[in-house]
Amino acid sequence: MQQALEQLPVAYREVLLLCEVEEMSYQEISATLAIPMGTVMSRLSRARKALRGGLQEQFAERVN
Amino acid sequence: MVTYGLWSWKAKLDTYLDGEVPEGEMRTFDAHVRSCPSCSGDALTRVQMKRSIQAAGRRYTPSAEFRKRMQQKIASRPRRSFGLGWTFAAAAAAIIVVGTLTSVYLGPRSGKDQVFSEIADLHVATLASSSPVD
Numbered sequence: 001m002q003q004a005l006e007q008l009p010v011a012y013r014e015v016l017l018l019c020e021v022e023e024m025s026y027q028e029i030s031a032t033l034a035i036p037m038g039t040v041m042s043r044l045s046r047a048r049k050a051l052r053g054g055l056q057e058q059f060a061e062r063v064n
Numbered sequence: 065m066v067t068y069g070l071w072s073w074k075a076k077l078d079t080y081l082d083g084e085v086p087e088g089e090m091r092t093f094d095a096h097v098r099s100c101p102s103c104s105g106d107a108l109t110r111v112q113m114k115r116s117i118q119a120a121g122r123r124y125t126p127s128a129e130f131r132k133r134m135q136q137k138i139a140s141r142p143r144r145s146f147g148l149g150w151t152f153a154a155a156a157a158a159i160i161v162v163g164t165l166t167s168v169y170l171g172p173r174s175g176k177d178q179v180f181s182e183i184a185d186l187h188v189a190t191l192a193s194s195s196p197v198d
Contacts, residue, residue, distance in 0.1 A: 017124070
C-alpha cells in the first residue's frame with residue numbers, strides 16, 4: 001500500500017492524504033490547497049482509482 | 065426523495081463514505097446501502113481500502129520536496145484578522161460546548177465509524193442470509 005501511495009502523482013497524493021489521514025473535509029482541502037471543491041473531488045476519485053490500479057499491478061507481479 | 069440508478073449510487077459511494085453527501089441525501093443513501101447487497105459489499109471494500117490508506121498514510125514519510133510543497137501551500141493560506149477577537153472567542157466557546165454535548169449524547173463513536181460498522185454488520189448479515197449453514 002505504501003509503495004502504491006508513493007507512486008501516485010503528487011497532486012493526487014496530497015489530496016488523498018489530507019482526506020484520509022488528516023480527515024479534512026472537502027471544503028478544508030479546497031481551502032488549504034487553494035483549488036475548487038470540484039477539483040478536490042475529481043482528484044480524490046482519480047487518486048483512489050490509481051491506487052486500486054497500482055495495488056492490482058503489485059498483486060499481479062507477486063502472483064507471476 | 066432522491067433516486068439514482070445503480071451506477072449513480074456507486075459513483076457517489078466514496079463521497080458518501082467520506083461523509084460529504086448533503087444531509088437530505090445521506091438518509092436516502094443509508095437506506096439504499098442497507099437494502100442493496102451490491103452497494104453494501106462495495107461500501108465494505110471501500111471502507112477497508114480507506115482503513116489501509118489511513119494506516120499506510122500514518123507510516124508514510126514524505127520526501128523533502130513533497131513536504132516543502134505542502135508547507136508552502138499551508139503557509140500561503142489566507143489568515144483571518146483578529147480584529148473581531150471576542151466574536152471568535154465566543155464562537156470557539158460555543159463550538160466547544162456544542163461539541164461536548166454532542167459527544168455526550170452520541171457516545172465515543174464518530175458518525176463515520178458508526179456508518180462503517182453498520183455497513184460491516186449489514187454485509188455480514190447479507191452474506192449469512194444468502195449462504196445458510198447446514
